[in-house]
Amino acid sequence: MPTDNVKDVKLDENTFMNILDLLVERYGIQVPAHLDKPDPFRVLIGAMLSHRTRDEMTDLAFRRLFSTYGSIEDIVKAPLKEIRRLIKSVGFYRQKAKRIKDVAKILLERYDGQVPRDRVLLVELPGVGYKTADIVLSIAYGEPIVAVDTHVETVSKRLGIVRKKAGYEETRKSIENITPSHMRRMVNGILVKFGKEVCRKLRPRCEICPITIYCEWYARRRR
Ligand code: SF4
Known part of the structure; x- marks a missing residue:
């Protein structure tokens, strides 16, 4: 399975905001x-x-x-x-x-x-x-920070926002770089909900995923 040239352009801020909008509309936000x-x-x-x-x-x-x-x-x-x-x-x-x-x-x-x-x-x-x-x-405290948990990490790495081997700080900064300040504290709740319901760590449900066109992991598996 080839792994190069899967994606030429990394997700930018506009694209990531479109993704978050789609996910909120479809799955809502998880706040335990x-x-x-x-x-x-x-x-x-x-x-x-x-x-x-x-x-x-x-x-x-x-x-x-x-x-x-x-x-x-x-x-x-x-x-x-x-x-x-x-x-x-x-x-x-x-x-x-x-x-x-x-x-x-x-x-x-x-x-x-x-x-x-x-x-x-x-x-x-x-x-x-x-x-x-x-x-x-x-x-x-309402600070503009993306809190990275296991779901945020899994989804962001599959989308190709963050490199696979990135640690906590690199992951957080990479996501924050493409997230406007006012949205950063929402990212965790959105990706946690999506990660639990669809982009599960084991057996992601790509067949029902609304963001396959943005997903590097999905593109790699189809080649
Ligand atoms: S296509 Fe699959 S791996 Fe990619 S975000 Fe959707 S569920 Fe996750």
């Missing part, structure tokens, strides 16, 4: 319950819970945790085993319970109970990587 909160602390904890866990399980843990402990202070005071019990539906719940308590304590002691609006400070928190930091900055 654990991210549907303007409160930065809840968005942060929701993103930490979601690591390597399905949204339904994350939402369950999120609701159970915050219906029992509503504030940072409550979580700092809560027994660790209680946090573990409440978030048991997520993967790595023991490790996450400890990190959630540690993060709450640091926020209270170092930042007066506020979540820093600063990527460098966010990734210093235990269990917080770039993806989690970018979710907080984009969802909770």
Whole structure:
């Protein structure tokens, strides 16, 4: 199967906006319950819970945790085993319970109970990587940032926006380069919905995909 000259022109901003419009019209935007909160602390904890866990399980843990402990202070005071019990539906719940308590304590002691609006400070928190930091900055603080999760990564690489071996930062920057500021924080929700329903990591449903004409991966497979 030839792999060169599949696509002469990389997606530009206009084309990518057309793609996003099409996807929103057809599939809508995914905003799971654990991210549907303007409160930065809840968005942060929701993103930490979601690591390597399905949204339904994350939402369950999120609701159970915050219906029992509503504030940072409550979580700092809560027994660790209680946090573990409440978030048991997520993967790595023991490790996450400890990190959630540690993060709450640091926020209270170092930042007066506020979540820093600063990527460098966010990734210093235990269990917080770039993806989690970018979710907080984009969802909770409205910063023009594309948060890259597994669906965003899969779709953008298949479309040919990003090279296959790109890491997190290169992927984020490549997508941001062709996304106007006002749309950047929407990209995650759009591509997550599309990635779950159609462009699945295993067995993508290309036969029903509305954007095959833009897809490098699809073009390669047809040659
Ligand atoms: S054509 Fe297939 S691989 Fe390409 S975006 Fe659509 S579902 Fe994904």
